Amino acid sequence: MTAPAAPGATSASHSLARRIVAAFVMMPVVLGALWLGHPYWTLLVALAAGMMAWEWRRLTAQGTVGAVGWAMVLLAAAAVLLLGFGQVPLALWALLGGALLLGLVASLGEGWVAGAWVSLGILYAGLPSLAMVWLRDDPVSGLATLLWVLFLVWAVDTAAYTAGKLIGGPKLIPRVSPSKTWAGLAGGAVGAAIIGYLAACWAGQPNPWLLTGLSLLLALAEQAGDIFESAVKRRFGVKDSSGLIPGHGGILDRVDGLVAVALIVAGFALWGGGSPLAVWGS
Incomplete structure (x- = not known):
């Protein structure tokens, strides 16, 4: 008679199975958009940048998003779209200026520490996303x-x-x-x-x-x-x-x-x- 699997082992196997299924779904989407290039790659990275900003805000604000969080989402995604459509200086200035402005806004309502996390989150989500689009644009x-x-x-x-x-x-x-x-x-x-x-x-x-x-x-x-x-x-x-x-x-x-x-x-x-x-x- 076979002994039942331990609860921890069963949970780990289920987690691994979910990871594999998710990877098989995500990889074709990412590689397909990368292969096709602009605008598909730009749109995918912009979506990812917005989601990263949303997660960062929730992570650092005890699960809340609020107006500041949604502004972070829009700013990160918009900066990627600007760069993807050829507005490189404007994308950088929008991201840097927006990080400073939204950080100040958050500081007024939540304190300077919260404002610093907001600014850092915008840069954390935005700068690597800009890099991914800029690198792909090399013909x-x-x-x-x-x-x-x-x-x-x-x-x-x-x-x-x-x-x-x-x-x-x-x-x-x-x-x-x-x-x-x-x-x-x-x-x-x-x-x-x-x-x-x-x-x-x-x-x-x-x-x-x-x-x-x-x-x-x-x-x-x-x-x-x-x-x-x-x-x-x-x-x-x-x-x-x-x-x-x-x-x-x-x-x-x-x-x-x-x-x-x-x-x-x-x-x-x-x-x-x-x-x-x-x-x-x-």
């Missing part, structure tokens, strides 16, 4: 760059989760994120390095180890972004940013690592003369 390497970025982030999350479960061992930062281990960090780095090497070979780069090394560093940034969001949630006593994605939590829970990676890659492209896939290409 030469935009698609390839974002495919590399997305698969790198997915590889880090998957490899870190797998290594952490299979190997376990010492915790990375138990007071902030109790589930993360040093083994998971190492596994994520290996996953990123593999994606970087494959992407460099696919792009025909004469020295694939350059992109491999950068991907390894981006894995650390991805994990740092994950830890930052965990610290914010712990600060406000929240487990998930929302329940929008079954088995995954919220949008912020899924893009916490992507936020950091997108900003770094966009910064490289801006000050390095182009995407690493193009600059280091053959």
Whole structure:
């Protein structure tokens, strides 16, 4: 006679099943919009930016949204749309100015700490979203760059989760994120390095180890972004940013690592003369 499964094991298996189903639904949508480019990619990222702002406001304001929260949603989404439709300076000024203005408004009604969280949330949702649209707009390497970025982030999350479960061992930062281990960090780095090497070979780069090394560093940034969001949630006593994605939590829970990676890659492209896939290409 087979012993019944433990309640914890059953719950974990159900959670994993929900995560897999949600991933199979989301990935075709994301990759399809990315492949088609503007306006589909712009609209999807604008929607995600608005949802990120909504989740941030709820997370940092004890579950409430209010007028300030909805203004955050509109501002983040509008900035992405402006940039996607060619208004780059206006998008940046709208986002930065809006972050300052809404932060001041929130400070008047809720105190300066709440205002600071509002301003930070607008930038947290808006700047990486602008980076994702701006990177895709490169007609030469935009698609390839974002495919590399997305698969790198997915590889880090998957490899870190797998290594952490299979190997376990010492915790990375138990007071902030109790589930993360040093083994998971190492596994994520290996996953990123593999994606970087494959992407460099696919792009025909004469020295694939350059992109491999950068991907390894981006894995650390991805994990740092994950830890930052965990610290914010712990600060406000929240487990998930929302329940929008079954088995995954919220949008912020899924893009916490992507936020950091997108900003770094966009910064490289801006000050390095182009995407690493193009600059280091053959």
